[in-house]
Amino acid sequence: MGMPITVDVRDDAATTESIDAVFAELRAIDELFSPFKETSVVSRINSGTLALSDAPALLADVLGLCRRYGALTHGYFDPWHDGRLDPSGLVKGWALARGAAILDRLGHLNYFVDGAGDVRTRGSSGDGRAWRVGIRHPVERDKVARVVLAHALAVATSGTYEKGAHIYDPHTGRPVTDYVSFTVVGPDILTADVFATAAFAMGREGLAFVAEQDGYEAFAITPDLEGISTSGFDALCA
C-alpha cells in the first residue's frame, strides 16, 4: 500500500530506462522520508537514533522548503507535529518535481508524472494535443467536473470526498467544510500541491489566496456541488 505513481513518456526516445531512472529516484526518496519505514531518516530522527545534524543534506533541503512554504502559506505548513518530524505533506510534491526533472535532464519533451492524483505534465499527449487532465467529480467517481488542457502545467487536488477524509484548519483544529475539492493549476507541482493543501484549509479565503499568486489558478467545489474558480481558470480548460 502506498502512493500510486504513474509515469507516461511519449517521445520518439521514450525508453523504459528513463522511467526506471524516475522510479529509482522515487524509491530512494521513499527510503529517506517515509514515516512508515523504520529505517528512514524521518523514523530514525523520531526514534532518537539519528541526530538532525547527522542527517543527509536532502533532509536539510526539505526542511528549508518547509520553512519557505510555511511562511508563504501563513503557517499552514509545518513538518513538526507533536514533537515528531513528518514532512510528508511537502515531500510528495517535491518527489514528483524531482522525478519530472530527471525526465527533463534525459531530454524528454512529452510526458506526465502522476502521484496519487497530483500531476505534472510537459509537452503533448501526441500530435501536439494538450494533455487532458480531468478534475474528478466529487460524487460521480467515474466522471470529471472540468478538464484542464495542459502543455506544461501541474494540477494538484486536495479533497475530502474520500471516505473518512478530513482537512483541519490548524488555527482552530476544526475540520474545514467549505469545500469538498480544491484544485490548483500552475507551473510547479510542488507549489501547486502545497497550495492545494493549504488553501483548502484556509476555507473561504483559500481561493483569494491562490488568485493572488502569480501563475496559479484554483477551482474549488463546495458540498452543494457549486464550482468556484479564480478568474484565469476557465482559460486553461477545455
Added chain:
Amino acid sequence: MRRAISALLVTIVGVVWLVTFKVTPLEVDAVTQPTPASRTREPVTPPPGRTAAPTPTIAPGTAAASGAFTGAMISTIYGPVQVRITVSNQKVVDVQAVALPRDRARSAAISQYSAPMLRTEAIQAQSANIDIVSGATYTSIAYARSLDNALKQAHLA
C-alpha cells in the same frame, strides 16, 4: 512515437499533515518597539483604537486559568499583527489572528475575501476523454494513521 508507461507504489504518501499552528516570534520593525505586555486578559469590549500596553490582570508567573487573551499588537515592516488565544484548563484551545500583516506573501487575501475575482457555476459531471485524473486520494491524518496501523499489522512497515 514510442510510448513508455509504468507505475509504482511508494509510501511517502500524500497525506495532508495540517499541522499544529504555532505562533512564532515575529521580526519586529526596528522603529516600533513592541510592548512588553504580551499576555493580557481580553476586555468584553475593546476600546476603539487600543493598541498595546493594556493593564495585565494576571500576576506575572501565574499560569492562566481559562478565558480569552489578546496579545499586544506588534508592528512589523508588513503591518500590524495581533493574536488572541482561548485558554481552557491551562491549555490553549484556540488561536485567532485579530490582525495580520498585508505582507509580500499577499496575506491581504487572508483577511479580505475578494469575491469579484471569482466565478461560480453549478458543476457538471462529464464523461470527457481524458489522459489523467486529478483528485483526492487519501487526505487525512486519520487515514494515514489507519494506513500506518494496517501496514504494521501486515508487517509491511
